[in-house]
Amino acid sequence: xxxxxxxxxxxxxxxxxxxxxxxxxxxxxxxxxxxxxxxxxxxxxxxxxxxxxxxxxxxxxxxxxxxxxxxxxxxxxxxxxxxxxxxxxxxxxxxxxxxxxxxxxxxxxxxxxxxxxxxxxxxxxxxxxxxxxxxxxxxxxxxxxxxxxxxxxxxxxxxxxxxxxxxxxxxxxxxxxxxxxxxxxxxxxxxxxxxxxxxxxxxxxxxxxxxxxxxxxxxxxxxxxxxxxxxxxxxxxxxxxxxxxxxxxxxxxxxxxxxxxxxxxxxxxxxxxxxxxxxxxxxxxxxxxxxxxxxxxxxxxxxxxxxxxxxxxxxxxxxxxxxxxxxxxxxxxxxxxxxxxxxxxxxxxxxxxxxxxxxxxxxxxxxxxxxxxxxxxxxxxxxxxxxxxxxxxxxxxxxxxxxxxxxxxxxxxxxxxxxxxxxxxxxxxxxxxxxxxxxxxxxxxxxxxxxxxxxxxxxxxxxxxxxxxxxxxxxxxxxxxxxxxxxxxxxxxxxxxxxxxxxxxxxxxxxxxxxxxxxxxxxxxxxxxxxxxxxxxxxx
Numbered sequence: 001x002x003x004x005x006x007x008x009x010x011x012x013x014x015x016x017x018x019x020x021x022x023x024x025x026x027x028x029x030x031x032x033x034x035x036x037x038x039x040x041x042x043x044x045x046x047x048x049x050x051x052x053x054x055x056x057x058x059x060x061x062x063x064x065x066x067x068x069x070x071x072x073x074x075x076x077x078x079x080x081x082x083x084x085x086x087x088x089x090x091x092x093x094x095x096x097x098x099x100x101x102x103x104x105x106x107x108x109x110x111x112x113x114x115x116x117x118x119x120x121x122x123x124x125x126x127x128x129x130x131x132x133x134x135x136x137x138x139x140x141x142x143x144x145x146x147x148x149x150x151x152x153x154x155x156x157x158x159x160x161x162x163x164x165x166x167x168x169x170x171x172x173x174x175x176x177x178x179x180x181x182x183x184x185x186x187x188x189x190x191x192x193x194x195x196x197x198x199x200x201x202x203x204x205x206x207x208x209x210x211x212x213x214x215x216x217x218x219x220x221x222x223x224x225x226x227x228x229x230x231x232x233x234x235x236x237x238x239x240x241x242x243x244x245x246x247x248x249x250x251x252x253x254x255x256x257x258x259x260x261x262x263x264x265x266x267x268x269x270x271x272x273x274x275x276x277x278x279x280x281x282x283x284x285x286x287x288x289x290x291x292x293x294x295x296x297x298x299x300x301x302x303x304x305x306x307x308x309x310x311x312x313x314x315x316x317x318x319x320x321x322x323x324x325x326x327x328x329x330x331x332x333x334x335x336x337x338x339x340x341x342x343x344x345x346x347x348x349x350x351x352x353x354x355x356x357x358x359x360x361x362x363x364x365x366x367x368x369x370x371x372x373x374x375x376x377x378x379x380x381x382x383x384x385x386x387x388x389x390x391x392x393x394x395x396x397x398x399x400x401x402x403x404x405x406x407x408x409x410x411x412x413x414x415x416x417x418x419x420x421x422x423x424x425x426x427x428x429x430x431x432x433x434x435x436x437x438x439x440x441x442x443x444x445x446x447x448x449x450x451x452x453x454x455x456x457x458x459x460x461x462x463x464x465x466x467x468x469x470x471x472x473x474x475x476x477x478x479x480x481x482x483x484x485x486x487x488x489x490x491x492x493x494x495x496x497x498x499x500x501x502x503x504x505x506x507x508x509x510x511x512x513x514x515x516x517x518x519x520x521x522x523x524x525x526x527x528x529x530x531x532x533x534x535x536x537x538x539x540x
Contacts, residue, residue: 031158033124033510037066037503038091043462045081046096048072049470051103051439051453053432056470062101063088064460067503071456092505094498100468102435103452104132104461104501105417106442107160108324109237109262109403111137112148117352119148121518122407123159124511125348125414128478130463130496133161133443133451135209135237135403142166155504158511161461163446165237166207168215168225169197189215194224202234208447210236212258216244223256235259235447237324240266242296243286246277251312254319260401260445262324264386265296270312271303278302289367294375297333300382308385309392316393322401322445325390327383327423328416329405334379336368339410340530344479348515349412351522357410358529365408387427394429394437401445402438418476431470462500467493478512 029035040063047058059081060074075081087093112122119140126134138145145164151157169188170180187193201207210229215222216238226236238253239262248256250266269278278299285291316323332339345354359369394400402424406416424434443452450459467475467483472494474481480494499506 032507033514034158034504034506036092036500036505037155037460038064038505040065040070040088040090041092041094041460041500041503041505042088042090043094043096043101043464044087046099046101046464047468048074048454049100049102049432049435050455051435053436053440055432056100056468059097061085061088062454062462063090064500064503067460069454069456069458069460072454094464094505096464098466099497100465100470101454102130102463102465102469103439103443103454104160104463104499105130105438106402106446106448106452107131107134107404107417108260108322108401108442108445109326109405110134110413111405111407112139113353113356113407114139117350117407118518120158121350121515122413123157124515124518125412125478126160126417127158127414127499127501127506128496128508128511128515129414129417130465130476130499131160131414131417132461132463132499132501133163133446133448135163135165135446138164138166155502158506161501163209164207165209165211166201168201168210168212189218189221191218191221191224194221194228198225198228198232202229202232208234210234211238212236213238213241213244216240216248216253219248219252219256222248222253222258226257226259230257230259233447235445237262239263241286242292245269251315251319254316254321257319258321260322260324262403263326263405264330264382267308267312267386267389268300268303268382270315271307289361289364290370293333293365293367294371294378297375297379297382300385301378303385305385305388308389313389313392313396313398317396317398320399322399322441323390323393324401324403325386325424326403326405326420327386327390327427328419329409329411330379331383331411331419331423332368332409333371334376334383336371336376340533342410344412344415345410345530348415348478348519350519351526353407353412354528354530357408387423390424391428394427394433399441399445400424400429400433400437401442415477418473421473421476425473431473434473435469460500460503463496464498464500466495466497478508 043062045059047056048060049056057074060072062072063070112119149162149164152159152162170184201210212222212225215225229236236259238258240250240253242265245266249269250261251270253261279302280295284295356363357366360366404416404420407413421434425431439452451461465475469475472481475494476496478495480492483491483493485491496508499508
């Protein structure tokens with residue numbers, strides 16, 4: 001009997017028998033992209049990538065009750081699932097024959113950006129690429145971030161699980177004119193008061209993730225906050241500002257106790273020796289973003305690779321820090337034309353993002369005016385060393401996490417999640433190691449040990465992929481990858497067909513259709529500024 005008919009019959013019997021009906025787990029939703037959680041959901045005949053680094057196994061059936069994995073039944077990999085096996089009395093059955101099930105991706109550093117970019121556009125792209133949890137900047141204000149987190153936790157919106165990032169103390173904007181008065185900031189700058197103040201930041205209804213990059217000018221304060229937040233049950237993250245790397249570089253930040261280090265800043269500086277400073281031009285200005293990004297790449301040329309993959313990596317591994325590289329966010333710096341000309345921008349990249357990405361001193365990370373072939377060569381060399389550091393860190397037992405920092409720098413939400421996985425593989429990691437970093441390890445960094453693993457008793461956060469991502473990570477893109485079928489035909493296959501968060505099933509075909517429609521509407525009557533970059537300077 002089809003599960004949909006069974007579900008209707010169960011409801012009919014309970015309503016006509018005079019008995020109190022059992023709870024209906026499948027919640028009514030105005031969004032056709034999602035349904036659930038279910039009393040019982042069965043995913044049948046799948047190959048399973050557990051997430052902890054072990055190989056895939058299957059075929060297997062995954063039975064989910066509510067928001068938890070209740071059991072996993074695996075079969076002989078040669079004979080397959082017996083034809084007469086039942087569907088576990090499930091309210092919904094997903095036939096995953098030929099598909100792979102892996103834990104949902106856990107993005108430890110991302111953004112929702114500000115208005116007028118639609119929030120739902122970001123959420124849809126994330127979910128459609130298998131992201132079930134994200135640590136996001138509070139780009140629309142702290143009150144908005146907490147409200148979106150609450151709505152997601154209650155499964156009242158179509159969105160990944162969220163952990164918005166809070167600042168330590170009063171928020172300090174990029175514009176110095178926005179900075180709070182000294183009387184408001186000074187208590188937060190006193191290491192002796194950290195234990196007293198930590199409860200105002202971390203705790204029930206407050207932040208779980210605290211950003212401490214603004215404290216890197218004071219190593220004692222930086223370390224005190226890192227340890228206090230950890231003891232209070234939260235975690236800390238840092239985007240090390242180049243202006244303070246003379247005090248706290250990456251290795252020092254790790255030893256001071258920060259939970260995770262984002263991006264690429266501070267590693268090359270850690271290799272310059274005690275008291276070593278990068279060789280910066282005399283006219284360098286950190287607030288000039290063209291200066292900042294140009295020199296952030298150039299400094300890697302001053303670092304000895306043997307020191308980076310030796311002493312620096314050894315210090316990082318010993319500290320227990322998690323590295324969150326976000327390599328996809330900076331790839332435009334090594335090849336501007338590639339990033340700007342990616343074919344998916346037409347269908348998937350919102351007009352507002354292109355306007356923010358296009359070179360303009362008014363926007364953060366839109367710094368590619370006067371960007372030269374020398375700059376790209378410098379960043380290409382930086383990537384080679386950066387990836388060597390990531391590979392050595394992984395090989396020596398370091399805790400490698402996963403984050404994308406999208407949508408920034410031509411790195412579109414969701415699509416950047418897959419590109420990040422590819423760049424981790426480019427760094428020398430095996431796909432099993434890549435997926436482990438993006439799921440199992442990131443869950444532990446986040447202090448969510450119930451996530452990141454396809455295992456009995458764990459939260460049902462899953463991605464069901466139409467293809468084997470261990471063979472080709474490109475299968476995770478919404479548009480999949482080209483494949484030769486048994487008849488020798490070139491076909492397109494792949495994509496995360498369904499994403500499951502807390503037992504709720506998201507139909508990614510519906511999500512992507514909505515994304516494409518949103519992008520098309522945003523570009524009606526609009527002239528793409530990128531087009532002008534590739535017209536002849538002289539038209540005869």
